Amino acid sequence: MDINYNEFEGREIMEPILKIQNIEKYYGSRSSLTKALDGISMDVNAGEYVAIMGASGSGKTTLLNVISTIDRVTSGHIYVADKDITKLKGNELNRFRREELGFIFQDFNLLDTLTAYENIALALSIQNVSPKEIDERIKKVAKELSIKDILSKYPYQMSGGQKQRVASARAIITNPKLVLADEPTGALDSKSSKMLLERFNYLNKELGATILMVTHDAFTASYASRVIFIKDGKIFSEIERGDDDRKEFFNKIIDVVTLLGGDLNDAL
Amino acid sequence: MMLFKLSLKNIKKSFKDYTIYFFTLVLGVAIFYVFNAIDSQTIYMDVTSNMAEIIKLMTSMLSGVSVFVSFVLGFLIIYANRFLIKRRNKEFGVYLTLGMSKKKISLLLFFETLFVGLISLVVGLGVGVMLSQAMSLLVANLFEANMTDFAFVFSTSACEKTLLYFGIMYLLVMIFNTINISKCKLIELLQSNKKTEKIRLKNPVLCTIIFILSTFTLGTAYYLVTGGIDHLDNANKIFIPIAMGIISTFFIFWSLSGLLLKACMSIKGLYYKGLNSFTLRQISSKINTTVFSMTVICLMLFVTVCVLSSALSIKNAMTANIRELAPVDVSFSKYLYHENSVFDVNTPQAVLDDAKVSLKETLKNHGIDINETFKDVVEIPVYRIEELTMRATLGEQLDEISKKFKYLNYDNEETIITVSDYNKIAKLYGNETYSLNDDEYMIIADFDSMVEIRNMALNEGVSITINDKTYHPKYTECKDGFVEISSNHINDGIFIVPDHAVEGQIPFHELMVANFKETSREGKNRVNDMINKKINSAWNETTLTSVNTKIEITDASVGLGGLVTFIGLYLGIIFLISSAAILALKELSESTDNKERFQMLRRLGADEKMIHKALFSQIAIFFMAPLILAIIHSIFGIKFCIFILETFGRKGLLSSIIMTSIFLVLIYGGYFILTYICSKNIIEEN
Numbered sequence: 001m002d003i004n005y006n007e008f009e010g011r012e013i014m015e016p017i018l019k020i021q022n023i024e025k026y027y028g029s030r031s032s033l034t035k036a037l038d039g040i041s042m043d044v045n046a047g048e049y050v051a052i053m054g055a056s057g058s059g060k061t062t063l064l065n066v067i068s069t070i071d072r073v074t075s076g077h078i079y080v081a082d083k084d085i086t087k088l089k090g091n092e093l094n095r096f097r098r099e100e101l102g103f104i105f106q107d108f109n110l111l112d113t114l115t116a117y118e119n120i121a122l123a124l125s126i127q128n129v130s131p132k133e134i135d136e137r138i139k140k141v142a143k144e145l146s147i148k149d150i151l152s153k154y155p156y157q158m159s160g161g162q163k164q165r166v167a168s169a170r171a172i173i174t175n176p177k178l179v180l181a182d183e184p185t186g187a188l189d190s191k192s193s194k195m196l197l198e199r200f201n202y203l204n205k206e207l208g209a210t211i212l213m214v215t216h217d218a219f220t221a222s223y224a225s226r227v228i229f230i231k232d233g234k235i236f237s238e239i240e241r242g243d244d245d246r247k248e249f250f251n252k253i254i255d256v257v258t259l260l261g262g263d264l265n266d267a268l
Numbered sequence: 269m270m271l272f273k274l275s276l277k278n279i280k281k282s283f284k285d286y287t288i289y290f291f292t293l294v295l296g297v298a299i300f301y302v303f304n305a306i307d308s309q310t311i312y313m314d315v316t317s318n319m320a321e322i323i324k325l326m327t328s329m330l331s332g333v334s335v336f337v338s339f340v341l342g343f344l345i346i347y348a349n350r351f352l353i354k355r356r357n358k359e360f361g362v363y364l365t366l367g368m369s370k371k372k373i374s375l376l377l378f379f380e381t382l383f384v385g386l387i388s389l390v391v392g393l394g395v396g397v398m399l400s401q402a403m404s405l406l407v408a409n410l411f412e413a414n415m416t417d418f419a420f421v422f423s424t425s426a427c428e429k430t431l432l433y434f435g436i437m438y439l440l441v442m443i444f445n446t447i448n449i450s451k452c453k454l455i456e457l458l459q460s461n462k463k464t465e466k467i468r469l470k471n472p473v474l475c476t477i478i479f480i481l482s483t484f485t486l487g488t489a490y491y492l493v494t495g496g497i498d499h500l501d502n503a504n505k506i507f508i509p510i511a512m513g514i515i516s517t518f519f520i521f522w523s524l525s526g527l528l529l530k531a532c533m534s535i536k537g538l539y540y541k542g543l544n545s546f547t548l549r550q551i552s553s554k555i556n557t558t559v560f561s562m563t564v565i566c567l568m569l570f571v572t573v574c575v576l577s578s579a580l581s582i583k584n585a586m587t588a589n590i591r592e593l594a595p596v597d598v599s600f601s602k603y604l605y606h607e608n609s610v611f612d613v614n615t616p617q618a619v620l621d622d623a624k625v626s627l628k629e630t631l632k633n634h635g636i637d638i639n640e641t642f643k644d645v646v647e648i649p650v651y652r653i654e655e656l657t658m659r660a661t662l663g664e665q666l667d668e669i670s671k672k673f674k675y676l677n678y679d680n681e682e683t684i685i686t687v688s689d690y691n692k693i694a695k696l697y698g699n700e701t702y703s704l705n706d707d708e709y710m711i712i713a714d715f716d717s718m719v720e721i722r723n724m725a726l727n728e729g730v731s732i733t734i735n736d737k738t739y740h741p742k743y744t745e746c747k748d749g750f751v752e753i754s755s756n757h758i759n760d761g762i763f764i765v766p767d768h769a770v771e772g773q774i775p776f777h778e779l780m781v782a783n784f785k786e787t788s789r790e791g792k793n794r795v796n797d798m799i800n801k802k803i804n805s806a807w808n809e810t811t812l813t814s815v816n817t818k819i820e821i822t823d824a825s826v827g828l829g830g831l832v833t834f835i836g837l838y839l840g841i842i843f844l845i846s847s848a849a850i851l852a853l854k855e856l857s858e859s860t861d862n863k864e865r866f867q868m869l870r871r872l873g874a875d876e877k878m879i880h881k882a883l884f885s886q887i888a889i890f891f892m893a894p895l896i897l898a899i900i901h902s903i904f905g906i907k908f909c910i911f912i913l914e915t916f917g918r919k920g921l922l923s924s925i926i927m928t929s930i931f932l933v934l935i936y937g938g939y940f941i942l943t944y945i946c947s948k949n950i951i952e953e954n
């Protein structure tokens with residue numbers, strides 16, 4: 001299957017919000033070198049919903065980590081809104097993270113000592129937003145993600161799906177240019193997964209959030225508008241949803257997965 | 269052998285966790301050695317026989333205190349060890365699932381305890397031996413002794429004692445571990461890392477009520493030991509406030525942990541600023557689960573501050589007192605024959621004969637050549653008169669005073685000295701001299717509570733009658749001074765009257781003060797021993813003459829000062845180490861949880877500076893909470909100590925409080941910084 005990069009003329013060409021140019025990430029010493037990322041290039045446009053798929057160990061988390069500046073690339077460049085983030089240092093990195101990015105992780109999402117409200121508020125108070133504005137913005141996002149009733153609960157009192165929705169609220173409340181999600185449905189049952197993914201669609205479609213999501217699950221990936229497959233640190237293939245409905249897109253994804261060599265779930 | 273290697277590897281791996289534990293063990297061993305090695309250092313010091321006695325007393329007291337100290341350290345070590353084990357429950361769980369038997373895990377822990385124990389003993393003894401060399405300078409300084417020779421001292425007995433005591437402690441730890449491992453269940457071990465700790469906010473109304481109640485109780489306790497106390501005649505007067513203090517301390521921490529968070533949460537601008545909400549939650553959850561330890565730590569700090577500052581101020585006051593209160597080398601005092609006096613039918617004839625001659629005569633009769641031995645001799649008579657009892661000197665004030673001070677004997681006859689006699693002594697001592705009109709009297713005193721009583725009468729202008737003549741007070745208060753040399757302010761009042769007032773009266777005492785002609789230290793010691801031998805042995809055999817020498821007074825003061833200083837230091841340092849170590853271990857034991865939390869904050873984009881600030885304030889507040897309450901306790905505790913130690917005076921108090929603060933800052937502050945650095949390392953490692 002070939003990469004069909006510019007196939008969709010229907011969509012207007014937008015300025016990419018994320019530009020990745022030939023990045024490499026090596027782990028270990030010279031004798032036992034792991035090329036976790038091996039020359040990856042890709043763009044994500046504003047308002048896009050991109051899923052990255054690959055087997056366990058293919059380099060998905062590493063890719064997300066270098067984009068989120070939690071880790072550094074060995075070589076190559078990453079531009080977020082025309083800013084080369086591989087050149088950022090110290091507190092510039094922290095500012096970039098808190099102002100431009102939102103994160104949602106598989107687990108270890110929320111601070112266990114804080115309530116849902118306080119967890120969400122933290123993302124804003126770090127940015128010195130006033131308590132009054134914090135309150136207004138939380139009320140708004142809580143309505144959009146239907147977590148109003150659990151705002152005063154602690155993480156140990158919430159279900160997995162509720163936790164992920166609180167984490168999503170926290171990720172988008174700062175109006176980030178890019179929301180990064182690493183296996184967001186990994187710890188959820190299928191019903192909660194579906195609910196969360198529908199919320200992601202809402203964030204993407206209605207609120208215009210740009211989402212980059214990493215997953216090994218074809219069902220999860222089928223909610224995205226574009227899926228990029230990586231294998232051994234390289235981009236293997238890429239498909240766009242276009243006008244397909246989710247079912248059709250899911251089948252296409254499964255085709256690629258089969259091509260990649262079996263069920264990704266088994267490879268976990 | 270495999271276990272042996274595994275345990276070594278474990279220690280290496282968890283060295284960061286062990287740092288504080290190891291540091292505490294080393295410090296404990298070193299301090300234990302240093303204080304038990306003190307006696308072997310005094311061997312090289314040139315001290316008088318009196319001083320040697322006091323040092324002997326001190327060493328036996330120190331070894332008694334050591335038993336207590338070993339209990340404190342024993343508890344601390346077992347407690348600290350429990351923390352480390354808890355942190356590794358998951359690891360043991362994995363060993364168990366891999367098929368390792370509980371016996372083997374116990375053995376593994378046994379080896380680990382053995383290694384850590386051995387290394388800490390070796391390092392601790394090394395540090396101790398080094399510290400004790402510096403200590404010998406302190407010992408010589410405190411006992412004001414000359415070091416005959418600076419010798420490197422190693423105390424075998426202290427070393428053996430340290431090995432024995434700590435050996436027993438480590439053995440107890442091993443037994444404790446074995447029991448612990450054999451009792452635990454695999455499922456609990458594996459799940460012990462899961463944080464299912466419930467966060468419960470306390471009812472704020474209940475907290476407020478309890479807080480108000482306990483503050484009130486504490487205030488009452490404070491009042492009872494300071495303003496509300498004028499004499500101690502009943503142990504309950506001190507135990508009841510102490511019990512009240514302990515209980516209210518516990519409940520203050522209990523209620524504050526709930527209230528503080530609630531209060532901060534209501535100030536939105538504060539709570540939702542930077543990482544404040546996170547930091548406050550961290551602190552409150554920690555204080556919530558550690559109310560009991562907080563109380564114990566607070567009380568230990570309180571005891572430390574009181575013991576250290578009282579001990580140091582006793583020492584300071586004693587040294588300062590000697591210079592002031594013993595301005596001459598010797599004072600003699602002899603009972604002269606008097607009908608209503610100490611003489612009775614059992615008094616030997618030789619004593620009766622002696623009581624009729626002058627003091628100079630007595631000394632000559634006992635083989636002391638006054639002209640050869642002494643210079644600056646002043647000899648004065650001291651009078652007592654039947655009609656001048658304390659009751660008679662208080663006038664109208666008697667009722668009020670006797671109500672307040674029930675236990676004074678108001679029928680004691682007062683001491684009287686004529687003004688010209690007093691001036692002779694005052695001149696020799698370099699004290700102020702006075703002159704009186706024919707109908708005036710004044711009182712010289714330096715014992716605070718008696719000064720207070722007498723001032724009440726003087727202030728009212730109470731006049732006294734001696735031989736049918738009336739005298740009015742010249743001053744409205746007592747004047748500071750004394751005639752007999754002593755180590756403390758114990759002059760409870762001498763009536764100074766015009767010379768004619770006691771004319772023709774037979775003196776009650778005869779007092780003689782003088783300096784030694786000898787000027788060298790050895791010479792003075794020799795004369796001192798000679799006088800003591802000749803006069804003290806003759807008491808109630810051939811004379812009723814008593815003698816006080818500056819050297820004796822100095823030795824007793826300096827010796828006692830040194831003794832309380834060492835015991836205070838020993839206990840103070842051990843208490844400080846224990847409380848700081850408990851706090852440090854509590855903080856570090858949560859570092860794994862904290863690491864994840866801080867990692868999360870980083871992902872949210874918190875600056876390193878913000879994170880360090882949050883960590884710092886979290887640890888600082890955790891360390892400060894018990895300290896602040898302990899300091900408030902101490903303000904009143906020290907007031908109470910001053911009350912008890914009144915006769916020592918309060919001159920040295922400020923400098924002793926400064927010294928105590930230095931110890932606090934060094935040890936407690938040191939642990940705080942170490943905890944911060946260790947926590948920072950833990951949350952920063954990847």
Ligand SMILES: Nc1ncnc2c1ncn2[C@@H]1O[C@H](COP(=O)(O)OP(=O)(O)O)[C@@H](O)[C@H]1O
Pocket residue numbers: 027028034035036054055056057058059060061062063
């Ligand atoms: N910190 C690290 N040190 C060494 N190798 C690593 C590290 N992190 C990841 N790797 C290696 O890089 C590769 C990609 O890992 P990762 O990005 O976590 O994969 P994925 O998230 O797709 O499962 C794997 O082979 C993994 O072993």
Ligand SMILES: [Mg+2]
Pocket residue numbers: 060061
């Ligand atoms: Mg991964």
